[in-house]
Amino acid sequence: MLKGPEKRQKEFIDLCRRRGMRVTGQRLEVYREIAENLDHPSADMIYEAVRKRVPAISLDTVYRTLDTLEEFGLIYRVNEVCARAHFDANLEPHHHFFCVRCNNVLDVPPVWKDREEIQDKMADYGRVKSVSLQIRGICNKCEQITELEKEKESWQASKEPKPKRTC
């Protein structure tokens, strides 16, 4: 099971202490934004959201904080979404389901049980060092919207572009 944000915040503070990173209010706010929303925000999205709670924060500080958090292994960059980096606080093994319609990135459990299982399957080809899997599709939410539209038979209205998350 993937962990919830509250548990992750507690773990975050523990991890910071163990790794020797000072927990500041700004670092906590930036981290919270990534951990609580589970939607793999970009630096701009994080900045816009944190600014509402911490008006004094600058985009520059957000970038520096992201670098620091990444350096300490508390978050990582998701690069498969689009050209811009998105950030993830879920350190458990998981894949990303990228919705081509709404641009959301969903955490999905790993399709393999563990590394050994992949290695077993790859034994004839070589030694596995890392695995990346790209899953693209249409998320259930978008699928439901489409179904509703079909029911209403309002095809003209549905031609209007849906609000898409900007990358």
Ligand SMILES: [Zn+2]
């Ligand atoms: Zn979607």
Ligand SMILES: [Zn+2]
């Ligand atoms: Zn993720």
